[in-house]
Amino acid sequence: MKSIIRNGKIITNEGILPDGSVVIEDGVISHVGNWVGEIPGYDTIDATGCYVAPGFIDLHVHGGGGHDFMDGTVEAFEQVLHTHLLHGTTSMMPTTLTSTPAALTRVLDTYEKIAGTNDTGVGLLGLHIEGPYFAMNHRGAQDPRFIRAPDPDEYISLLNRYTCISRWSVAPELEGALNMGLYLREKCIIASIAHTDAVYEDIRLAVQHGFTLVTHLYSGMNGVIRRGAYRFAGTVESAFLMDCLDVEIIADGKHLPVPLLQLIYKIKGPDRIALVTDAMRAAGTTHTESILGNLENGLPVIIEEQVAMLPDKTSFAGSIATADRLVRVMWKEAGIPLSDVIKMMCHTPAKIAGVSKHKGELSTGMDADIVIFDESVQIQQVFIGGTRKI
Incomplete structure (x- = not known):
């Protein structure tokens, strides 16, 4: 053609x-x-x-169109992919949530079924496992029933059984997390810092042990903290200080207000920032109530003011954004040059995912994924x- x-x-x-x-x-x-x-x-x-523009690349998406990848069915996968395709996403990393081991393996099995054959044509860049190895006090909307420290028997078994895992989000200060980071690096899997109580020294060690990315910067982590009279740089400041760390941000205008979007852009620059939706099943719908995670044991969520929240409004619960909304917020509201916004929506995510040789920009020899x-x-x-x- x-x-x-x-x-x-x-x-x-x-x-x-x-x-x-x-x-x-x-x-x-x-x-x-x-x-x-x-x-x-x-x-x-x-x-x-x-x-x-190049097709949008979303490295962190849970659901959309009334479905969630945690549903673990081919129909759910197809519907989520189709929903985000309508809004310009041509490649993505389906993302899991903290859950039971059985629910996680069901998602992994389904991913492997459709990895090369999904009807939408949306490129799958491997599965992103978010949890269950998180700090309880920064869990956000991750289900506390299943949060725990890294279990090498569990993660080694999964990584040996499934080749589709491309990224794992972990709190690096937990016991055993640094060894997990080394193992992920050995397997060429992205180790990402997430839902964490880490301070600067923890992050420095994490980088030395293979962690290269920060999951949804500002969300599920601390900034400057005080212990007695002393202040300590948190995960946010560490991400700013360490030029080697890439960051992803939920640029829906709700998780982060415009001044913080502008601050992150000013400090990290477009070559280190990936825009992500972190979308849950209500994305692309008009629902006012939903479920985060699978329908069997997911968490109830309400939708108000264009964002998903837990019913008690103590935490956001993913987003209902699509990629076009991220571009609109960063360009029209944050005032960032459109070429840099597209770089953060396309080229930088492709670089992080290891596919920048053929995706993420409009140039000779690249895949013709175009929006x-x-x-x-x-x-x-x-x-x-x-x-x-x-």
């Missing part, structure tokens, strides 16, 4: 090319630049002056491998 996207504002890592074109051949981008004119045998796609959106970041068209999906 050969096609040309013309009459678009092409967003590249270097900036925005007005009135540009993207040439696609057999699912791969063969040219990005000024309008090349009609080419015989190529379909012409008119972007109608809209923005043309076209208007000035309000309303999705107009989505292509995966050069095939129009939306």
